Amino acid sequence: MKKLLTLSLSFVLASTLFIGTANFAHAAKAPAQPAVSAVAKTVKQSKSYSMILSALAQNDVIGQFDPTEITANEVGALINKVTQENPQVLYYKSANVWSNGKIEFAYSLPADVMKKNRVALDAKVKKVVASINKPGLSELDKVKAVHDYLVLNTEYDYANLQKNTIPADSYTAHGALLGGVAVCDGYTKAAQLLLNKLGIENHYVIGQIGDGLHSWNQVKLNDNYYFMDVTWNDPVPNRPGIIAYDYFLVTSNQLRKDHSWIEKNWAVATDKRYSYLQTGKTAAK
Structure with a gap:
């Protein structure tokens, strides 16, 4: 039986008010998994990275990772890495990850709106x-x-x-x-x-x-x-x-x-x- 891991990996749509020295206010999304270094490159995850990026860039609901490279438990950090390094990825919300390499992605907007x-x-x-x-x-x-x-x-x-x-x-x-x-x-x-x-x-x-x-x-x-x-x-x-x-x-x-x-x-x-x-x-x- 394939193991299912549900990940709330998206940046939570919650906001915090900040006041800067010039009276500027700011808000940010909160990652459910630890942030991944933008300058660190993980060579062994390159194939899975490419597959996840390909799916997210098109807002595909089904994606893949390579279970010979990483485990299902590591996919969350990799998705965060992909979204942080690729600003063309839009509206990613969460994912269900299966141990056989299948990922089910959820998004915050309808498919037709995202494509447009x-x-x-x-x-x-x-x-x-x-x-x-x-x-x-x-x-x-x-x-x-x-x-x-x-x-x-x-x-x-x-x-x-x-x-x-x-x-x-x-x-x-x-x-x-x-x-x-x-x-x-x-x-x-x-x-x-x-x-x-x-x-x-x-x-x-x-x-x-x-x-x-x-x-x-x-x-x-x-x-x-x-x-x-x-x-x-x-x-x-x-x-x-x-x-x-x-x-x-x-x-x-x-x-x-x-x-x-x-x-x-x-x-x-x-x-x-x-x-x-x-x-x-x-x-x-």
């Missing part, structure tokens, strides 16, 4: 990337353009946060880029997706603000790593045309003043060359 949103997101990403990726731009220019685009065109979903009614879309790149409304996971994944398309190494980071969960990005420029929290650079309530840079390309020391994360899971950020950008002031655009 996947197509729309792909088209939007291509359009935004084309608007950014101009000849002569440095990698710094591209990262700043992604950051600024999201701050200027996305509003933090504060209204739903207050009512505890945050929809699934606000936790996705689709919500940030198409709906223009997101919480921290939406901002983080939208930045991750755009930077991926621009060929800039970056990673999803999950951590905490106080006792609440939060997410942001790590970016590699000039062989150095930096942290970037787009959410915390977007004023709440929304102030059209205003961008902050307090959390743009900061070091580990700068970020740990009010953020915490399992630091061994991500590269240490020590380079201060962009500290001149963190003025503590906002800029009108």
Whole structure:
């Protein structure tokens, strides 16, 4: 008889209010399994990783893992790794895992809506990337353009946060880029997706603000790593045309003043060359 393992692996759609030094509010999904390092690569899981990614990217209800590589008990962490490293994955909710390698996926939206949103997101990403990726731009220019685009065109979903009614879309790149409304996971994944398309190494980071969960990005420029929290650079309530840079390309020391994360899971950020950008002031655009 095949063993069934039910996994509540999705990020729980619960939110926490954070107030930053610039009076920014933030929310994040809580992983039911421990977060997986964005920079660590598990070679022996590569086949299962590819199979899970292929299924989740198309919102398939049935997927597979290779039971000769990993056990059913290890699939949860691998699914979390896939969702954290691939922001094009939308609306994953939970999974039932069978010891013979079968996975039954559940999602938060109907299949037809998810398909429509996947197509729309792909088209939007291509359009935004084309608007950014101009000849002569440095990698710094591209990262700043992604950051600024999201701050200027996305509003933090504060209204739903207050009512505890945050929809699934606000936790996705689709919500940030198409709906223009997101919480921290939406901002983080939208930045991750755009930077991926621009060929800039970056990673999803999950951590905490106080006792609440939060997410942001790590970016590699000039062989150095930096942290970037787009959410915390977007004023709440929304102030059209205003961008902050307090959390743009900061070091580990700068970020740990009010953020915490399992630091061994991500590269240490020590380079201060962009500290001149963190003025503590906002800029009108």
